Amino acid sequence: MIILVLNCGSSSIKYQLFNIDNNHQVLAKGQVDRIGINGSNIEQKVNGKEPIFIETKIDDHEQGIDLILKLLVDERHRPVLSINEIDAVGHRLVHGGEDFSESVIINQAVKDKIKELIDLAPLHNPANLMGIEAMERLLPGKPQVGVFDTAFHQTMPPKAFLYGIPYSFYKKHHIRRYGFHGTSHKFVAHKACEILGWDITKKKIITCHLGNGASITAVDGGKSIETSMGFTPNYGLVMGTRSGVVDPGIIEYMMKKEKLPLSDIVGLLNKKSGMFGLSDGLSSDMRDLADAMIAGNDDAARALNTYAHRVKHYIGAYAAELNGLDLVVMTGGIGENNWKVRELCLSNLEFLGITLDVEKNKGLYGTDASICSDCSRTQVMIVQTNEELVIASDTIKLLKR
Amino acid sequence: MKILVLNCGSSSIKFQFFNMENQTVLAKGLVEKVGLNGSQLKLNKQNGEQVIFQGEIVDHKSGIEYVLGVLTSQKHGCIASLNDISAVGHRVVHGGELFSSSVLITQEVVNQMEKCIDLAPLHNPPNLKGIEAITELIPEVPQVGVFDTAFHQSMPDYAYMYGIPYALYKKYGIRRYGFHGTSHRYVSQRACEMLNIDFEKQKIITCHLGNGSSIAAIQNGKSVDTSMGFTPIEGLLMGTRAGDLDIGAVLYIMEKENIGVESASALFNKHSGLLGITNISSDLRDVLNAAQNGNQQAVLSLKMFNYRIRKYIGSYAAAMNGCDLLIFTGGIGENSKSTRAEVCKDLKWLGFEIDEEKNSSLNGTESVISLANSKVKVLIVPTDEELMIARDTQKITQEKR
Numbered sequence: 001m002i003i004l005v006l007n008c009g010s011s012s013i014k015y016q017l018f019n020i021d022n023n024h025q026v027l028a029k030g031q032v033d034r035i036g037i038n039g040s041n042i043e044q045k046v047n048g049k050e051p052i053f054i055e056t057k058i059d060d061h062e063q064g065i066d067l068i069l070k071l072l073v074d075e076r077h078r079p080v081l082s083i084n085e086i087d088a089v090g091h092r093l094v095h096g097g098e099d100f101s102e103s104v105i106i107n108q109a110v111k112d113k114i115k116e117l118i119d120l121a122p123l124h125n126p127a128n129l130m131g132i133e134a135m136e137r138l139l140p141g142k143p144q145v146g147v148f149d150t151a152f153h154q155t156m157p158p159k160a161f162l163y164g165i166p167y168s169f170y171k172k173h174h175i176r177r178y179g180f181h182g183t184s185h186k187f188v189a190h191k192a193c194e195i196l197g198w199d200i201t202k203k204k205i206i207t208c209h210l211g212n213g214a215s216i217t218a219v220d221g222g223k224s225i226e227t228s229m230g231f232t233p234n235y236g237l238v239m240g241t242r243s244g245v246v247d248p249g250i251i252e253y254m255m256k257k258e259k260l261p262l263s264d265i266v267g268l269l270n271k272k273s274g275m276f277g278l279s280d281g282l283s284s285d286m287r288d289l290a291d292a293m294i295a296g297n298d299d300a301a302r303a304l305n306t307y308a309h310r311v312k313h314y315i316g317a318y319a320a321e322l323n324g325l326d327l328v329v330m331t332g333g334i335g336e337n338n339w340k341v342r343e344l345c346l347s348n349l350e351f352l353g354i355t356l357d358v359e360k361n362k363g364l365y366g367t368d369a370s371i372c373s374d375c376s377r378t379q380v381m382i383v384q385t386n387e388e389l390v391i392a393s394d395t396i397k398l399l400k401r
Numbered sequence: 402m403k404i405l406v407l408n409c410g411s412s413s414i415k416f417q418f419f420n421m422e423n424q425t426v427l428a429k430g431l432v433e434k435v436g437l438n439g440s441q442l443k444l445n446k447q448n449g450e451q452v453i454f455q456g457e458i459v460d461h462k463s464g465i466e467y468v469l470g471v472l473t474s475q476k477h478g479c480i481a482s483l484n485d486i487s488a489v490g491h492r493v494v495h496g497g498e499l500f501s502s503s504v505l506i507t508q509e510v511v512n513q514m515e516k517c518i519d520l521a522p523l524h525n526p527p528n529l530k531g532i533e534a535i536t537e538l539i540p541e542v543p544q545v546g547v548f549d550t551a552f553h554q555s556m557p558d559y560a561y562m563y564g565i566p567y568a569l570y571k572k573y574g575i576r577r578y579g580f581h582g583t584s585h586r587y588v589s590q591r592a593c594e595m596l597n598i599d600f601e602k603q604k605i606i607t608c609h610l611g612n613g614s615s616i617a618a619i620q621n622g623k624s625v626d627t628s629m630g631f632t633p634i635e636g637l638l639m640g641t642r643a644g645d646l647d648i649g650a651v652l653y654i655m656e657k658e659n660i661g662v663e664s665a666s667a668l669f670n671k672h673s674g675l676l677g678i679t680n681i682s683s684d685l686r687d688v689l690n691a692a693q694n695g696n697q698q699a700v701l702s703l704k705m706f707n708y709r710i711r712k713y714i715g716s717y718a719a720a721m722n723g724c725d726l727l728i729f730t731g732g733i734g735e736n737s738k739s740t741r742a743e744v745c746k747d748l749k750w751l752g753f754e755i756d757e758e759k760n761s762s763l764n765g766t767e768s769v770i771s772l773a774n775s776k777v778k779v780l781i782v783p784t785d786e787e788l789m790i791a792r793d794t795q796k797i798t799q800e801k802r
Contacts, residue, residue, distance in 0.1 A: 164673050165673045245563075247577070251652075254569065281566075305558070316715040351751075352751075
């Protein structure tokens with residue numbers, strides 16, 4: 001079976017084409033960028049062949065997807081002979097609110113729900129919907145499956161997902177912790193257990209998805225019991241340009257001092273904060289910051305130490321709630337590839353049973369591996385995440401039902 | 402040596418008068434409704450008698466004048482003349498980054514305290530009024546300022562920085578300050594005295610749980626982290642304060658409810674927390690009663706309350722890579738055995754094991770309540786901020802001589 005996986009953002013579409021029968025082989029992958037903006041383009045890669053890059057006017061998601069379908073049968077790459085070979089489409093969907101706790105086959109009722117949830121994810125859900133509707137027109141009759149970023153976290157108990165604000169705001173406006181990156185947290189937790197030969201239903205796991213966006217999840221017996229992102233993705237850890245946890249009291253103070261309207265404060269906390277802000281504008285890229293810290297730069301050191309401190313806070317908090325800890329998993333672009341960040345986050349945690357093997361960890365990237373010393377009570381692993389693969393697998397699973 | 406301790410609020414003045422030779426309280430009381438109708442002075446005499454004086458008290462100066470008059474009155478007083486007051490200690494809320502310990506008050510100190518007004522616009526002005534009144538009324542008596550924030554000034558930058566542009570910290574001092582410092586310092590030192598162990602060599606977590614609540618991590622005698630932040634709203638779930646909250650949720654509520662930043666601030670400070678979740682009361686005792694009578698919102702709010710405390714305990718144990726002592730204090734921490742029991746339940750993996758029997762029978766008293774073999778010792782230590790202020794005042798004024 002051939003599955004096309006789509007991840008439609010507000011101005012981009014990432015895609016991968018899987019041949020499920022051939023060991024989940026990736027036949028092609030690519031990205032449409034700058035939809036509706038000057039310089040819109042598409043790039044596609046197929047193993048062993050020259051990438052195709054086309055810069056052309058792409059006004060909307062439908063044009064973007066149309067272009068993807070054309071490139072998939074382009075004779076230079078030709079991962080499939082005809083787009084009719086595509087059996088189904090799997091979509092990454094950002095926000096499923098409280099309505100979706102697992103992946104679903106998309107029908108009118110599902111689309112209506114996603115529309116209802118636009119308020120909760122005003123940037124993402126509309127783009128996701130455009131992708132679904134474009135596909136309906138371009139590949140009519142092909143089944144589509146939705147895989148939600150929030151679904152895995154729907155098992156959180158109320159004490160973990162409620163904020164300390166009047167309960168009526170939860171009832172009326174659905175304000176609560178939702179959490180994101182669910183597909184990744186679920187995948188790496190399962191994958192690590194598979195590698196270790198463990199039964200996930202008996203294990204206490206903390207998964208750290210550290211990328212440009214970052215979150216940590218406590219997984220008890222295979223279920224998410226809490227995660228660090230909240231009502232929005234700007235909660236919890238310090239991220240590339242997002243602040244993560246701040247005292248809500250600073251809003252009023254900042255508005256008064258900087259004489260900025262609320263919308264500018266929001267922009268500032270999402271786009272100018274995080275590692276970029278903490279390092280005094282040095283960089284939002286962890287590789288740059290890690291290099292600078294090693295070279296003795298104080299701004300980089302402050303930013304990275306703050307980052308690691310927050311990670312430790314969450315690991316400790318979740319170990320307490322799990323009342324134990326069998327495994328810590330590092331994943332995401334930073335978790336998989338930046339040894340310095342892993343070292344800062346995971347050293348001096350022997351009290352929690354974590355003993356990092358500093359030498360083994362050093363320089364390790366792009367591989368699944370254990371990085372704790374033999375005496376560590378808690379296992380520590382790097383696992384490469386693969387959200388697209390989960391989406392393809394979920395799509396197949398639902399179609400076979 | 403006799404020391405008067407003052408805690409001046411916006412419309413109240415709390416006072417305690419100590420004989421430092423045996424650290425006993427000779428008199429204590431409260432001036433209420435300063436500058437309002439129905440102002441009065443309540444005096445609790447050493448013999449247990451309470452006397453209420455009614456009369457017009459137009460400002461802090463006349464309130465303090467009243468206090469001094471009562472202390473020296475033939476009928477209700479405890480000293481012959483004002484010359485018997487050796488020094489006055491003031492509780493001051495915010496010392497910003499300028500004060501990391503208690504100080505002898507001079508004109509220069511007053512000038513510096515004025516610079517901190519922006520950070521605590523409700524609290525610092527009445528504190529200053531108290532100082533000014535004493536300066537005018539008994540100018541020759543030395544005064545000492547004891548700051549709520551001072552103890553936490555030892556936090557490392559990675560614990561006090563938020564993930565916001567560094568310029569906002571440099572320009573406006575937006576960072577974590579923390580509060581209740583005098584209480585965290587008192588109970589942690591007192592616990593070490595009780596156990597006859599070296600304060601400078603312990604890893605301690607102190608839970609000050611009252612109407613306002615905060616937790617501190619104290620390593621080698623120094624505060625290294627605390628849950629309140631730039632303002633007292635951050636951290637734990639409190640009587641009427643929200644505690645940790647996604648800023649995205651704050652902005653969403655402001656937009657949906659069409660309220661400004663001041664109303665939002667009032668909402669998260671005065672109508673949230675236990676009160677917001679239960680709609681019953683901000684007082685934990687009322688909430689506990691309601692929960693016993695089967696009120697589901699009350700049950701939920703208690704779970705949230707305890708859960709947040711547990712998470713901070715885990716976070717700080719991780720940040721310090723260990724924990725030797727866990728201390729409960731404040732109205733709730735000292736007197737709610739169910740809070741202590743629920744917080745410590747299922748934390749055995751981290752080394753916390755409470756003795757249920759001791760936890761009940763020793764409620765409200767200075768005591769060790771963990772099992773003999775618990776790796777972490779758990780204690781109840783009733784706080785005494787006034788005594789701490791008196792001790793600091795004595796020490797500093799004696800050093801001056």
